[in-house]
Amino acid sequence: MFTLDQVRSFVAVAEELHFGRAAERLNMTQPPLSRQIQKLEKSVGVKLVERDNRRVALTPAGTAFLEQARKVLITAEQAPQAARRIARGQAGVLRIGFTAASGFSVLGQLLADLAETAPEVDVDLREMVTSEQIAALSKDEIDVGLARPPFDSDLFDSRLLHAEPLELAVPAGHRLTELGRPVAAKDLKNVPLIMHHPSKARYFYDLSIRNVPIHHGNVVHTVSQILTMISLVAAGRGAAFVPASARKLGIDGVEHLSLEASPDNVVELHAVWNRQRFNPALRRLLTALERDASGT
């Protein structure tokens, strides 16, 4: 097989139609150039350049090969460019795992920022719960997750994206809406509750019971998705603890009530990524987040 240098030599000769000048252009002397062309012809198996002491011309095969040769050189020269752009994070694909809840809090703004700062980065969105995201990060199936802590900080790095309080979603016209103050634990004594699944939505489950002592007899449903909870609230099945941003969903028949202030009442959403597999486009995402944070 021939080498790229031989191809370059051939193109120079084909363009100059003169070995001496071609050699000059290639910063070498004429003899090794002659030999390179001979080798190229041998490996292609065809005479490419017709030459005698006076005249250098391409054979028909040489003319055809010249076209191909240029194509080879161009592809070879362009090959590193895509790689470099991706390495700089200017292009490429960023696979983002997100929880349904993050979908109505930060995801929209985040995507808008990313599109502005790194328009050549394609985004691949996959909705999954936190535990699935962690697994996907380990298996290199996503580049970054929008998930709830805690994370194993040996394997994963993370950044706080968004913090908000839990609130109580109640059916419209519920008696608690007339309370005139934040809802306290004692107000919930006889209120039917739609609770988070203790393992599948462990983060919310833990957070809820840490803030409000639950009368387990009041729990009428156990679900794992915030959206499902809100639907059930709208259907009048009971009240539910949901992040403040769930207001943005604007579901009819649901009202959102603040809970009594507590330092523990903070729902956190983090961007998480695998320390070992840092996708350069991720840096762009983080830059976008920084701008976002400083802007707010």
Add this chain to the structure above:
Amino acid sequence: MFTLDQVRSFVAVAEELHFGRAAERLNMTQPPLSRQIQKLEKSVGVKLVERDNRRVALTPAGTAFLEQARKVLITAEQAPQAARRIARGQAGVLRIGFTAASGFSVLGQLLADLAETAPEVDVDLREMVTSEQIAALSKDEIDVGLARPPFDSDLFDSRLLHAEPLELAVPAGHRLTELGRPVAAKDLKNVPLIMHHPSKARYFYDLSIRNVPIHHGNVVHTVSQILTMISLVAAGRGAAFVPASARKLGIDGVEHLSLEASPDNVVELHAVWNRQRFNPALRRLLTALERDASGT
């Protein structure tokens, strides 16, 4: 700049994700392969393969480069094929110069044969008189001409394509049409003649006066193209010596009469080409001609 070998090495590593196995596939040992990858990364300017003692994986940039690398290899491997096909005469362009007169004798059959035996050969047709064809062959503007002898046999090789007698074209209803025998020189005593141009159509001019002693007083027009002659004959301006194949033109108002037999009365048409610039597709054309000749 990187080499094709480095690209091949990278593709092997990317596919195996294991230096030892990749080296085996490349018929080499692992250490030089590691170095090739290092060099490639250095020349691309980007880390392409993430590796530690336990794990080999492509970086995002590496994934992008792999795609490009495969493209480079494919183009490089295909480059010689077109050249080889053309060298074998299986493809390419054949530029054919032809005289207007050959257009209605052999050209059609020749193109049909060529299309059958070498369908991938493209044909570039250019109408020109013999002298122009000779000049074009010298300047490598056509690959083969369909022309009249003589040719300088040092520079050009040729092959007889077609031989036919000269005939006399007369206006329909001309008194010679009632002769009932081939026209002889004496029959032309008072017939107005349309003659060939002595230099531009020298071949026909020489041939005509060699066969029939011309009364120069009878010459009413001097033209260089057979088609023009026939048109003038159809217009009743006089009679003209034209090759037998001119009958095929089927021009209304013209009748073709045989001339008295003579061994000199042979109009020859040759395929001519430059000995120094033999287009491989030409060999295909000649093969086609051979078949044609044996078939007739």
Add this chain to the structure above:
DNA sequence: TCTATTGATACCTGGAGGGCATCGTGTTTA
């Protein structure tokens, strides 16, 4: 803790590629 695996490194060797000098041949010049 010991061993197996695997990529990186050190060192050596053969071959490919480049440079210089020169040849062969065809063209131009005196």
Add this chain to the structure above:
DNA sequence: TAAACACGATGCCCTCCAGGTATCAATAGA
């Protein structure tokens, strides 16, 4: 017509790089 010239090919030498062997270093698993 002979000498000078132009240009690609060839011979010879030298350098440098790719590849091989041996070994190291780091990690995972027993």
